[in-house]
Amino acid sequence: xxxxxxxxxxxSVAANHFGVWNNGYAWNRxxxxxxxxxxxxxxxxxxxxxxxxxxxxxFFRAYMFFIVFRAHGPFIIRNSLQDPVHLPLNTEQECxxxxxxxxxxxxxxxxxxxxISTDHGRVTSWAALAMxxxxxxxxxxxxxxxxxxxxxxxxxxxxxxxxxxxxxINDKNRISKEHILIKKYNHxxxxxxxxxxxxxxxxxxxxxxxxLCPTQxxxxxxxxADGSEFPENNPFDSTMYLNREGRFYATIxxxxxxxxxxxxxxxxxxxxxxxxxxxRFLAYNSNPYPNTTVTGYYFRKLxxxxxxxxxxxxxxxxxxxxxxxxxxxxxxxxxxxxxLGRDQEATQLILTVRNRSLSQKTTQLNRxxxxxxxxxxxxxxxxxxxxxxxLRRLGLAEEVLHDKKFHGALITKQNNGSFVFKKVEVDVNKxxxxxxxxxxxxxxxxxxxxxxxxxxxxxx
Numbered sequence: 001x002x003x004x005x006x007x008x009x010x011x012s013v014a015a016n017h018f019g020v021w022n023n024g025y026a027w028n029r030x031x032x033x034x035x036x037x038x039x040x041x042x043x044x045x046x047x048x049x050x051x052x053x054x055x056x057x058x059f060f061r062a063y064m065f066f067i068v069f070r071a072h073g074p075f076i077i078r079n080s081l082q083d084p085v086h087l088p089l090n091t092e093q094e095c096x097x098x099x100x101x102x103x104x105x106x107x108x109x110x111x112x113x114x115x116i117s118t119d120h121g122r123v124t125s126w127a128a129l130a131m132x133x134x135x136x137x138x139x140x141x142x143x144x145x146x147x148x149x150x151x152x153x154x155x156x157x158x159x160x161x162x163x164x165x166x167x168x169i170n171d172k173n174r175i176s177k178e179h180i181l182i183k184k185y186n187h188x189x190x191x192x193x194x195x196x197x198x199x200x201x202x203x204x205x206x207x208x209x210x211x212l213c214p215t216q217x218x219x220x221x222x223x224x225a226d227g228s229e230f231p232e233n234n235p236f237d238s239t240m241y242l243n244r245e246g247r248f249y250a251t252i253x254x255x256x257x258x259x260x261x262x263x264x265x266x267x268x269x270x271x272x273x274x275x276x277x278x279x280r281f282l283a284y285n286s287n288p289y290p291n292t293t294v295t296g297y298y299f300r301k302l303x304x305x306x307x308x309x310x311x312x313x314x315x316x317x318x319x320x321x322x323x324x325x326x327x328x329x330x331x332x333x334x335x336x337x338x339x340l341g342r343d344q345e346a347t348q349l350i351l352t353v354r355n356r357s358l359s360q361k362t363t364q365l366n367r368x369x370x371x372x373x374x375x376x377x378x379x380x381x382x383x384x385x386x387x388x389x390x391l392r393r394l395g396l397a398e399e400v401l402h403d404k405k406f407h408g409a410l411i412t413k414q415n416n417g418s419f420v421f422k423k424v425e426v427d428v429n430k431x432x433x434x435x436x437x438x439x440x441x442x443x444x445x446x447x448x449x450x451x452x453x454x455x456x457x458x459x460x
Contacts (some may be wrong), residue, residue: 001137008432013441013460021443022077024068030361031061032081057110059123059131062102065158066121066135069095070389073439073457090450096139103132107148113157120184121320127158127181130324133332138393146336149329152180158326164357165250170319178326187310194315196307199299201264202292202319203278205312210279212383214252216407222248222379227354227362236409237421246357251382253298255411255419260305266296267411267419273414281410285428295408295426301383315384327353327380335373343369348440350376390434392438436460 011017034057042050068075074089078100090098106128129148136145152158157320159177161167167178185191200209220230223245234240241254253259255266255277265277284294302319310316334349334398348368354376355361363373377390391397405427414422441460447453 006360008434011437011440013444013456014221016443018071018440019066019248019443020071021075021446024064025066025078026077028061028080031057032078036081050063051109052111054126055106055166056123058102059106059110059128062099062106062128062135063093063131066099066131067137067247069099070138070393070442072442075224079216083421086450086452087313091213093451096135096141100139100141100144103128103135107132121182123181126152127324129156130180132328133329133336137332137335140339142336142339144266145266146333146340147338149333152326152329153333156180156326158329160326160330160353160356162356164246167325168250168302168319175326178324179320180325180329181323183321183323185320187318189317192310192316192318193321194306194317195302195319196310196317197312197315200303201259201279201298203262203265204260207291208312210292210298212299213293213408214297214299214382215295215426216409218378218382218407219248219252219254219297221375222251223358227360227361227366229366234422238419239261242260245379247379247382251299253300255296255409257300259300260308260425262300263287266293266409267413268297270412270414270420276352277413281408283424284426293408295406296411322384328386329449331373331377331380334369338373340371346373353380368421395434397437398435401431404431405429406431 024095035054038050038054041185042053045053059289065075070084074092074095076087077090077094078087106123110123110125110128112125114120114124129152133145133149133152136142136148139145157177158180161176161178166227167176168433169176185193196204197208198211202209221238222230224230225243225245227245230240230244238256241248241256249257253264257264262278264279266279266281267277268280269275279298280292282290282292282294304317304319307317308416310318321328330349330353337349347365350365350369350372367375368457374390374394374396378387388397391400405425407423408426410422410424412422414420436458439457441456441458442453447456
């Protein structure tokens with residue numbers, strides 16, 4: 001992520017690491033093949049079965065083209081394998097209508113729950129409504145986003161976890177009531193991924209971990225336990241880890257935090273005789289791939305603290321991937337209400353999500369509703385894949401990211417065992433976010449092959 005966002009020219013029409021166009025249309029062809037065969041042979045099944053199968057497939061088509069639009073903007077709607085090869089881009093309205101119609105069909109024809117335990121994780125009508133609420137925020141269709149979200153909150157079988165950290169427990173025998181749509185993994189069946197290898201403290205296994213590290217800016221953003229802002233004049237020492245909200249402790253591993261029965265050690269020794277901590281800080285500019293923290297912090301969130309027997313060398317992790325959960329639906333509704341002029345209701349929705357992580361409930365926000373929505377999403381969904389896209393869709397990405405260097409904590413252990421903290425820059429180069437990043441380019445091959453797409457968007 002650092003390399004992509006801090007080097008001018010790293011993203012281009014020929015090498016776009018945010019590009020999803022080609023994959024989207026590869027899957028779209030398979031979807032169209034399925035839907036056309038369903039018309040031919042669907043009569044062999046009961047009507048409710050064919051409707052459900054069509055709904056499942058159309059859910060994924062809507063989700064896929066939402067991802068395509070999010071990256072590239074307007075796309076080409078192909079409704080049939082017989083459509084001409086060279087079609088022009090559809091309008092924004094047509095694209096959002098297409099996505100909305102698929103989510104609506106899915107919501108109307110998917111089951112509200114699956115009765116067989118092995119089907120847990122398959123899409124439901126609630127997943128379709130929840131995903132529609134997300135997509136409609138991007139479309140700025142506020143009332144439709146609100147309507148979809150409210151149906152889930154009013155009638156769905158979901159509940160917010162009382163303890164934030166419980167959302168991410170990796171227990172195959174426990175189904176969280178906050179999860180609306182997840183992708184399931186299980187190492188027993190060989191269904192694994194590599195998140196632990198990417199994020200755990202480097203002391204867990206030599207040469208692994210530390211590939212994604214929280215910044216000091218994220219650490220400072222978390223609230224105090226009573227819901228107040230972290231004081232700007234707080235000393236830069238270990239006291240900044242005290243009396244913070246629950247999400248801080250569930251998200252961040254800092255020097256001295258307890259992890260897998262030990263204390264995290266991100267410190268470096270003041271002299272060679274002291275050595276370095278197990279999880280030592282290593283400046284990014286001294287090694288571009290250090291496999292240890294470059295900020296003085298690690299992510300606890302999404303890491304599996306019980307994963308002590310899997311071999312991280314072979315990328316063995318099996319936490320379920322949470323695609324959407326109830327807290328997002330609350331905040332989607334809050335954002336829609338804010339844009340509909342219903343700030344009082346938006347405030348209560350934000351506080352509902354926030355208060356579970358505080359030592360005592362607060363009844364008011366610290367700032368205006370729009371600012372608090374942005375911050376609440378940052379804190380609630382850190383590392384869950386929303387922040388970059390939120391900044392981008394809200395027009396804040398250039399202000400927050402461009403021409404900036406972010407920071408970390410270099411902690412040095414002294415001969416007497418005390419620690420000296422120093423706030424340090426952790427980016428070698430200033431980060432870059434150019435206006436043209438608000439829409440990423442179409443693949444150059446698409447323009448070469450399709451004369452109906454004459455120019456790239458946004459000056460690419």
